[in-house]
Amino acid sequence: MEYYSYEALMRHEANKVICYAHPDAPLVEDYRAGDQVCSECGLVVGDRVIDVGSEWRTFSNEKSGVDPSRVGGPENPLLNGSDLSTMIGPGTGAASFDAFGASKYQNRRTMSSSDRALINAFREISGMADRINLPKNIVDRANKLFKKVHDGKILKGRSNDAIASACLYIACRQEGVPRTFKEICAISKISKKEIGRCFKLLLKALETSVELITTGDFMSRFCSNLGLPNMVQRAATYIAKKAVELDIVPGRSPISVTAAAIYMASQASEAKRTQKEIGDIAGAADVTIRQAYKLMYPHAGKLFPEDFKFATPIDQLPTM
Secondary structure (H helix, E strand, O other), X not given: OOOOOHHHHEEEEOOEEEEOOOOOOOEEEEOOOOXXXXXXXXXXXXXXXXXXXXXXOOOOOOOOOOOOOOOOOOOOOOOOOOOOOOOOOOOOOHHHEOOOOOEOOOOOOOOOHHHHHHHHHHHHHHHHHHHOOOOHHHHHHHHHHHHHHHHOOOOOOOOHHHHHHHHHHHHHHHOOOOOOHHHHHHHOOOOHHHHHHHHHHHHHHHOOOOOOOOOHHHHHHXXXXXXXXXXXXXXXXXXXXHHHHOOOOOOOOHHHHHHHHHHHHHHOOOOOXXXXXXXXXXXXXXXXXXHHHHHHHHHHXXXXXXXXXXXXXXXXXXXX
């Protein structure tokens, strides 16, 4: 195995180390020596390569049942110190103690109060996301929003839990999977009113925006939770969209329009659902659904799709 000069034999393309004679040949890593070797000619194209993977060896005492790994946790770029610290284990030899028997080396409380607040907020966001099965990309976005608020000292006087809840709500909206305020309130310790107040303040302070929510953002999830068949879901989607296009429900929130459309479609089918059942899933009050339904009922003949199979005719639907 021969070594050649770095400048003569190596070239980088798109930050990739390759062999000058065999650019397409895969490189073999010799982890013990820290070398990258060409699989075709055996040329060493990289040396002293640092293995950034986790240490696989363990140094635990099996009797004690603990596993003190010699590497720390993963680096967290959102923390001010990147969460890098050194923990000193308990001393066992005479050199670890001074003449008075006190330990020479002791751990310091290296974590600042700022990092401690961030970690607690990240833990709260992760816990809330787990309760409603939100993916990691939403958690990461919410963490970044909270970090921005924390570093900028925005919303002083507001609790971190309220800010964390509002950040999670904004992250859901920005990632295209919006949740209602009541859904966030159900997994949080904060009231719906406080989350809404923080949400408005954050949008103004961060100079960010969120997409407007529509009836389609909630329809499939609400119908799935209600156990409605696809035919009813398609009809409810059509009814809600048509009601908005014809301006039948002015000033009504997309959630109340969605709930009223589901109620109308289900009442016309065999899979009937009550206002209370729909309200519990959608987080809307019965009176809110009833008011939206009253506006839609006179135009029911124009709202249903042409291929819908009625189990209950339009003239026999509830009139409220």
